[in-house]
Amino acid sequence: MARLPTMSRCARSRLPISAFPNGAGAGYGFALLFMAKVYTDKDADLGVFKGKTLAVLGFGSQGHAHALNLKESGCNVIIGLYEGSKSIAVAREKGFEVVPTAEAVQRADVIFVALPDTKQPAAYEKDIAPNLAKGKTLLFSHGFSIHFKTIVPPPNVNVILVAPKGPGHIVRRQFTEGKGVPSLIAIHQNPGKNAKKIALAWAKGIGGTRAGVLETSFKEETETDLFGEQTVLCGGTCALVQAGFEVLVEAGYSPEMAYFECLHELKLIVDLMNESGIGGMRFSISETAKWGDVSVGPKIIDGSVKKRMKAALKDIQSGKFAKAWVKEYQSGYPRYNALLKAGEKHPIEKTGAKLRALMPWMQKRNTGGTQAGY
Numbered sequence: 102m103a104r105l106p107t108m109s110r111c112a113r114s115r116l117p118i119s120a121f122p123n124g125a126g127a128g129y130g131f132a133l134l135f136m137a138k139v140y141t142d143k144d145a146d147l148g149v150f151k152g153k154t155l156a157v158l159g160f161g162s163q164g165h166a167h168a169l170n171l172k173e174s175g176c177n178v179i180i181g182l183y184e185g186s187k188s189i190a191v192a193r194e195k196g197f198e199v200v201p202t203a204e205a206v207q208r209a210d211v212i213f214v215a216l217p218d219t220k221q222p223a224a225y226e227k228d229i230a231p232n233l234a235k236g237k238t239l240l241f242s243h244g245f246s247i248h249f250k251t252i253v254p255p256p257n258v259n260v261i262l263v264a265p266k267g268p269g270h271i272v273r274r275q276f277t278e279g280k281g282v283p284s285l286i287a288i289h290q291n292p293g294k295n296a297k298k299i300a301l302a303w304a305k306g307i308g309g310t311r312a313g314v315l316e317t318s319f320k321e322e323t324e325t326d327l328f329g330e331q332t333v334l335c336g337g338t339c340a341l342v343q344a345g346f347e348v349l350v351e352a353g354y355s356p357e358m359a360y361f362e363c364l365h366e367l368k369l370i371v372d373l374m375n376e377s378g379i380g381g382m383r384f385s386i387s388e389t390a391k392w393g394d395v396s397v398g399p400k401i402i403d404g405s406v407k408k409r410m411k412a413a414l415k416d417i418q419s420g421k422f423a424k425a426w427v428k429e430y431q432s433g434y435p436r437y438n439a440l441l442k443a444g445e446k447h448p449i450e451k452t453g454a455k456l457r458a459l460m461p462w463m464q465k466r467n468t469g470g471t472q473a474g475y
């Protein structure tokens with residue numbers, strides 16, 4: 102097991118805490134404490150799954166990726182789907198035995214609940230709970246249902262989390278390329294005393310330990326994951342890109358220019374950040390770009406943005422966001438559907454489709470069918 106620098110509490114921070122009167126990091130109001138253990142391939146044993154059956158319930162974004170990666174890692178995987186699911190045919194075509202959800206739970210030793218978070222409680226009551234038994238393990242890739250208690254499993258089953266820090270399609274793509282998406286594991290309950298071994302083996306089977314696996318809690322994974330997707334990764338980035346595009350087009354610049362500037366190039370810049378950090382990205386860009394970055398950027402994403410990020414985090418921590426999201430689902434997703442529809446109509450989508458068609462290396466993706474057919 103590799104460990105990030107392990108030193109005394111004080112020395113673990115990048116700068117000695119004693120250097121700062123309030124015991125915090127230099128000007129940032131926090132100390133940089135590396136505490137996480139990082140598990141890699143050598144810490145995980147796929148032998149744990151020898152003679153065992155693994156069930157993946159759902160064959161969506163995460164489900165198809167875990168199922169295919171585990172199968173190619175030598176595990177025995179079956180798929181549980183509801184009658185009439187559009188994914189039955191594609192899962193069979195990919196070589197899986199597909200059975201009704203309840204049967205998959207009954208037959209499996211480890212059960213991955215790869216259903217949408219809002220739909221998990223109903224499937225749990227109807228198909229999962231009645232077929233659970235001592236010795237089985239319930240596995241999630243996001244802690245929502247367990248942390249917010251929309252599902253409360255019996256004490257005689259293991260409840261674990263294996264959460265890749267990336268979209269399902271990338272979990273699959275990177276695995277086929279010999280890479281892996283960093284992942285988190287967490288143990289909620291461990292009556293079998295083997296929960297961690299199972300979590301690590303699963304993480305290895307999907308390629309996570311190739312990159313590095315951190316152990317966390319359901320609470321920490323749930324709250325940070327929701328925060329990230331709302332404020333930075335999905336919500337924050339999409340809103341930033343759309344706003345930039347709108348400002349340029351409203352000022353009379355062509356939509357094609359605006360698309361290249363605000364969306365296409367974002368990936369190229371983020372690739373550099375991904376490879377070598379923000380500092381590394383700045384190494385590649387011009388002095389003029391660097392000056393604009395450091396002098397104008399913080400005026401755009403200013404303290405008021407951070408304040409609203411804190412408010413979003415508070416709503417996540419208090420359960421307010423989860424409560425409202427469950428209510429939205431229970432009333433048939435009216436706002437969710439309307440907002441997504443409006444997003445589809447944003448002029449940046451039409452502009453992008455036209456420009457991406459000019460680049461032959463850009464694989465045309467099917468975003469209207471099954472997740473596994475993407």
Ligand SMILES: NC(=O)c1ccc[n+]([C@@H]2O[C@H](COP(=O)([O-])OP(=O)(O)OC[C@H]3O[C@@H](n4cnc5c(N)ncnc54)[C@H](OP(=O)(O)O)[C@@H]3O)[C@@H](O)[C@H]2O)c1
Nearest residue numbers: 159160161162163182183186187188215216224243268269
């Ligand atoms: N999407 C991601 O990249 C991502 C990343 C990290 C964590 N997660 C977590 O992974 C879990 C799954 O999310 P997802 O985005 O992968 O879901 P998804 O793409 O929406 O796929 C859900 C799958 O579940 C099936 N399904 C729905 N109800 C079912 C039932 N009662 N029994 C059996 N199957 C049923 C769906 O069938 P159809 O195919 O017929 O619709 C579909 O195959 C969630 O906890 C989510 O938070 C997702």
Ligand SMILES: [Mg+2]
Nearest residue numbers: 243326327330
């Ligand atoms: Mg998420």
